[in-house]
Amino acid sequence: MLKAELHVHSRYSDGLDSVEKLLKEAIERGLDVISITDHDTIDGSLDAIEFVEAEKLEIIVIPGIEVSTSSGHLLVYGILRDVESNLSMEDTCISVREMGGISALAHPFDVLRKGTTKVSDYRFADCIEVFNAKNYFNFLASFFAKRFGKHGIGGSDAHCAKHLGLVVNYLSSADKSAILNALFDGKRQSFIERVSFLLSRISQKL
Ligand SMILES: [Zn+2]
Numbered sequence: 001m002l003k004a005e006l007h008v009h010s011r012y013s014d015g016l017d018s019v020e021k022l023l024k025e026a027i028e029r030g031l032d033v034i035s036i037t038d039h040d041t042i043d044g045s046l047d048a049i050e051f052v053e054a055e056k057l058e059i060i061v062i063p064g065i066e067v068s069t070s071s072g073h074l075l076v077y078g079i080l081r082d083v084e085s086n087l088s089m090e091d092t093c094i095s096v097r098e099m100g101g102i103s104a105l106a107h108p109f110d111v112l113r114k115g116t117t118k119v120s121d122y123r124f125a126d127c128i129e130v131f132n133a134k135n136y137f138n139f140l141a142s143f144f145a146k147r148f149g150k151h152g153i154g155g156s157d158a159h160c161a162k163h164l165g166l167v168v169n170y171l172s173s174a175d176k177s178a179i180l181n182a183l184f185d186g187k188r189q190s191f192i193e194r195v196s197f198l199l200s201r202i203s204q205k206l
């Protein structure tokens, strides 16, 4: 089984670290697969693919993006271009499917971080991020995933290298379709860890 981190932000959106730093740290932490899922841009993933090839790094990149839809965030895997943002969840999922990608509702019910609160959105996505290290509503995310018969995945939602691998997924292959059968394991970030991260982010901006 391959150990995969499927939810990471780099400096291409609101992450603190460069793609290069994230990749090197992921290898240090024993991850086999990574998806850089920046907000509304595929550029972090494209950069990661190029860097891994150029440096011949021992890690596989599944390209990803976290798209903002009109009802909340949607993780998308296995595409190489941007997905239009601010469309409805249904239209976004349809266009992702047409592009050959896999979609996953990101941190559902996390109202403060733009997770969808529409139960009907569960019908459209291929799978659901039922365990997000920062989501206090994972129990609801997973309750509805079961109800709609959708597979659950996990994500660290890492915004810096030191949070990589908080939640890992075990994949049978490095193909995007393996995500649909992934098994996850990990822990949620504690309140103190979250506050200290937010403070470090504020102090970096000062
Ligand atoms: Zn999000």
Ligand SMILES: [Zn+2]
Residues within 6 Å of the ligand: 007, 009, 066, 106, 157
């Ligand atoms: Zn995220």
